[in-house]
Amino acid sequence: MKRKIKRTLILLVALALVLVLAGCGRASETGGIPTSTGGRDIEKGYSADHVFSLNSNSNFSFNPSVATNHSNQLICSLVYENLVEVDNNFEIIEGAGLIREWTVSEDGKTWTLTYDTTHVFHDGTPVTGNDMRMSIEYCINSDRYTGRFASVQGVSYTDSQLIIALGIPNKQFIKLLNVPVVKVGTNGDVHPMGSGPYMYNEEGTQLLAFNGYNGYENLPVDVIYLKEYSTAEDIIAAFEDSYVDVIINDPSSYTNLGYASSNEIRAFPTTNMHYIAFNETSDSCRYNNVRAALQYAFDREYLANEMLHGNGVASAVPMYPTCTAYPTALADSLAFDLEKCRMILQNFGLKDSDDNGMFDSMSGVGDLTFTMILCSDSSAKAGMAQKFAQDMRTIGITVKIYELGWEDYLKALEDGELEISENRTVDYDMYYAEVKLRNDFDMTELLQVRDEDNEKTNINFTNSHDSSYETYINNYLAATDAARATAYYAFCYYLSQNATIIPLGFEKQQIITHRGVIKGVDANAGNPLYGFPNWEIDLS
Numbered sequence: 001m002k003r004k005i006k007r008t009l010i011l012l013v014a015l016a017l018v019l020v021l022a023g024c025g026r027a028s029e030t031g032g033i034p035t036s037t038g039g040r041d042i043e044k045g046y047s048a049d050h051v052f053s054l055n056s057n058s059n060f061s062f063n064p065s066v067a068t069n070h071s072n073q074l075i076c077s078l079v080y081e082n083l084v085e086v087d088n089n090f091e092i093i094e095g096a097g098l099i100r101e102w103t104v105s106e107d108g109k110t111w112t113l114t115y116d117t118t119h120v121f122h123d124g125t126p127v128t129g130n131d132m133r134m135s136i137e138y139c140i141n142s143d144r145y146t147g148r149f150a151s152v153q154g155v156s157y158t159d160s161q162l163i164i165a166l167g168i169p170n171k172q173f174i175k176l177l178n179v180p181v182v183k184v185g186t187n188g189d190v191h192p193m194g195s196g197p198y199m200y201n202e203e204g205t206q207l208l209a210f211n212g213y214n215g216y217e218n219l220p221v222d223v224i225y226l227k228e229y230s231t232a233e234d235i236i237a238a239f240e241d242s243y244v245d246v247i248i249n250d251p252s253s254y255t256n257l258g259y260a261s262s263n264e265i266r267a268f269p270t271t272n273m274h275y276i277a278f279n280e281t282s283d284s285c286r287y288n289n290v291r292a293a294l295q296y297a298f299d300r301e302y303l304a305n306e307m308l309h310g311n312g313v314a315s316a317v318p319m320y321p322t323c324t325a326y327p328t329a330l331a332d333s334l335a336f337d338l339e340k341c342r343m344i345l346q347n348f349g350l351k352d353s354d355d356n357g358m359f360d361s362m363s364g365v366g367d368l369t370f371t372m373i374l375c376s377d378s379s380a381k382a383g384m385a386q387k388f389a390q391d392m393r394t395i396g397i398t399v400k401i402y403e404l405g406w407e408d409y410l411k412a413l414e415d416g417e418l419e420i421s422e423n424r425t426v427d428y429d430m431y432y433a434e435v436k437l438r439n440d441f442d443m444t445e446l447l448q449v450r451d452e453d454n455e456k457t458n459i460n461f462t463n464s465h466d467s468s469y470e471t472y473i474n475n476y477l478a479a480t481d482a483a484r485a486t487a488y489y490a491f492c493y494y495l496s497q498n499a500t501i502i503p504l505g506f507e508k509q510q511i512i513t514h515r516g517v518i519k520g521v522d523a524n525a526g527n528p529l530y531g532f533p534n535w536e537i538d539l540s
Contacts, residue, residue, distance in 0.1 A: 050539050053225040054207075055235060055244045062191050062204075064180035065138040065145075070248055075226065077529045078207055080180035080194035081119065083132060086526050088269060089322055090439045092174055096530070098127065098181060099162075099174075108169030108478045113162040113177075120212045121183050122199040128184075129157025135181040136164075147445060148176050148438055169478035175439040178526030197532060198224060218533035239512070247512040248528065251311045252380045264513050267311055268523055269320055271437040272507040274303065274312075274381070276372075277446075278500060279416065281463045282429045283362050284370055291499035293344035296337040300505050302387055307380040311508040317492045318503045319441045325488040334496060342395040358396045369398040373412055374432035376403040381432050384504070402428070413461040434507075435459065439525065443491075444473050447500060464500045 056062075060069035064076040085096035101114040119127040133155045139145040140152060151168040166173060183193035191200045197219055198207035207224040209216060227244055229235045238244040249265075276298065278285040285291055300314035316334035319326050350359045350368065358367040370392070374381050382403055389399035402418060409431075412418045417425045435446065447469035450458045472491035479487040495501070511521060511528070517538050522531040 049243060051223070051225050052221045052537060052539060053227050053243060053245055055238065056226040056228050057230060058228060059230070063187065063189075064182065064192070064194070065135070065142045065187065068144060074246075074248065074528055075207070076180060076194075077196075077527050078198040078224070078532065079191075079196045079200065080182060081127075081196050082180055082527055083113075083115075083135075083177040084174060084526075085530055086175055086178045086439050086524055088524060089324065090175065090271070090320060090441075090525070091324070093524070093530075097178070098132065099177065102174055104171055104173070108171045108173075109166045111162075111164040111166070111173055113164070113174075114160055115162060117160055118214065119195050121193050121195045122210055122212070123183075123193060124212060125183070127181060127195050129159065129162055131184050132162055132181055133157050134184045134187070135179065136177075138182070138187050139179045145179065168474065170440070170442075171478060171480060172440040172484075178439070215533045220533070220535045220537045221539075242514060245513070245517075249510040249512055250507070251510060252308050252378055252507050264515050264518075266511045266513075266521060267508040268511065269313070269322070270507050270509055270525065271320065271439065271441070272434060273315075273318060273437055274384070274432070274434050274504040274507070275318070275446075276430055276502040276504065277433055277460075277462050278430045279428055279461075279463055280500065281416070282371075282427045284368065285429045287348070288498050289344065289348040291502075292497060293341045293348070295334050295496065295499055295502050296341040296344075297392060298384075298388055298502060298504055299336040299391065301336065303380065303384045304505050307383040307387075308505075308507060311510065312380075312505050313508065314505040315503055317495070318437065318443055318446075318501075319488070319492075320506050323441070325485040327485070327489045327492050330489060330492055330496065338391055338395055345395075345397075352396060358398065367398060368396075369400060370430060371400045371402070371418070371426060371428045372430050372432060373402045373404055373409060373418055373428045375406055375409040377406065378434075381434070385432055416461070416463065431461070433459075440477065442473065442477060444470065447473065447495075462500050466498060466500065468494065469500070 054075055055071040056075055057069045057071050060072050061067050062072050062076065064073075064080045067073050067076055082097050084099050085093040087093045098115050098119060099113045100116050103112050104110070115127075115129065115132060117126065121127060121131075136149065136152070136155050140149045151166045151170060151173075152164060153167045154165045156163045164173070181195065183195075186193040191204055195213070197210055197213045197215070199210045200206070201208055205226050207226065209219045209222045213219075227238065229238045229244065235244065235247070239247050276294075278291050280286050280291075295316065300316065304310070304312035304314045313321055315321050316331040317327060321328075321331070345359065352358060353360050353364070356367070360366075361368045372385055372388075374385055376382070382401075385399075385401050389401055392399050402420070404412060408419075412428065413431065415425075416427070418428045419425045437443075445459050447460055447464070447466075448458055449465055449467055449470070450460050469491075472487075472494050476484065476487040476491050511523060513521075519536040520531065520534040522534065524530045
């Protein structure tokens with residue numbers, strides 16, 4: 001087989017996106033260019049075994065509809081094709097994926113998608129509308145995609161089209177379809193049948209270039225070897241010794257991995273948003289004015305640059321700053337300003353009646369104190385909370401912080417109170433949280449009024465009963481391209497006035513490769529290996 005000799009060592013290991021973003025009045029960001037290196041000063045990395053290898057984990061699923069292990073997700077991105085691909089501005093990449101054209105009805109409830117009929121599965125059979133329909137059904141019933149397709153009422157197909165009916169208008173629904181397609185009847189297999197550029201060998205230990213793939217001649221390697229390292233120490237050692245050629249790293253997580261040898265580290269954007277949410281039944285935070293004032297008390301640039309070590313981007317609204325609809329002026333107006341926070345609180349009526357330098361509590365008894373809870377899974381969150389507490393003390397407010405393990409944190413959110421001893425509970429005022437938003441930046445699950453019908457998917461623990469949020473969000477989702485920015489501004493303005501939550505910013509993650517061995521990386525959120533045929537891989 002004649003092939004371009006394009007080889008390097010690496011691959012991605014999880015959710016990803018590289019960054020070449022521009023637009024909406026913000027400076028563009030570039031993600032395909034290495035941003036930093038570490039370790040010993042050598043000109044180029046090396047391949048210990050002169051083959052291209054990825055890590056895998058047989059203790060987790062290789063089914064792309066349900067796979068949660070980052071290593072296995074990376075492998076899946078080479079074995080399966082997505083319906084659509086989404087770029088680093090969270091917009092559709094036209095001409096990529098199985099869907100080539102689409103239209104949406106005027107009411108935003110019916111999508112008609114035309115698919116490419118030339119694609120075939122690894123057994124040589126064509127990819128059909130029925131395969132695509134069932135793949136969407138698999139995702140609807142999968143924990144991995146929980147809530148993404150909650151508005152889907154039905155999917156039908158013809159010889160060349162998919163028709164998707166929605167219960168709620170959404171003229172951005174196409175952005176949610178960066179999901180994998182598997183052959184009908186194989187979803188229960190250990191390795192379901194795919195149509196991507198690589199296929200499993202019989203033992204499941206290698207990925208072999210698939211000669212039925214459109215672009216087969218461009219694939220940079222014929223064989224990808226699947227290694228298996230389970231502990232963080234073993235993964236690091238395998239990467240440092242070049243037995244594994246690509247790593248995805250989350251620098252904000254407790255799973256953050258350190259690499260000492262000469263590496264290229266490329267940052268890429270995610271929809272993982274850090275935010276503060278308030279308990280609107282607490283004595284201190286039931287007032288809109290108090291919550292709105294606190295928007296100015298969080299140093300978002302400190303989170304992005306210090307706590308996330310440059311692997312974050314500050315945002316005062318719940319959308320990535322390079323998106324087309326991002327309301328730049330409004331977001332800038334909510335920037336960190338402790339004096340503005342103090343003045344709003346003072347104008348609201350807070351006083352220091354005993355001249356001790358601290359604001360009085362709402363009841364007038366004692367000093368004003370905010371209680372914050374957060375999960376102890378991230379040093380970045382803890383550091384940001386401590387910075388907030390220090391800053392608030394300078395303007396006369398005490399903040400008590402409780403770092404909880406995941407189970408205790410979740411219990412506190414569900415109960416609406418914090419158990420600090422066997423016989424004592426207290427109401428908390430706010431909680432620090434993180435959420436992975438979808439590509440349309442739909443905030444329904446964070447702001448929809450919580451009731452028995454949506455408890456399983458609703459992650460709004462604020463005790464807010466403001467149904468206006470849902471109206472603003474639905475107006476934004478139903479808006480045309482021309483009206484979208486205006487509709488999103490209206491939502492963000494209402495959010496800034498009521499401040500049920502305060503967005504802080506978004507995380508970036510990292511693709512780590514050995515220096516000088518790979519070119520052409522162009523990852524995106526739904527497909528970390530997007531554009532893999534354009535990679536240049538040097539295994540010499």
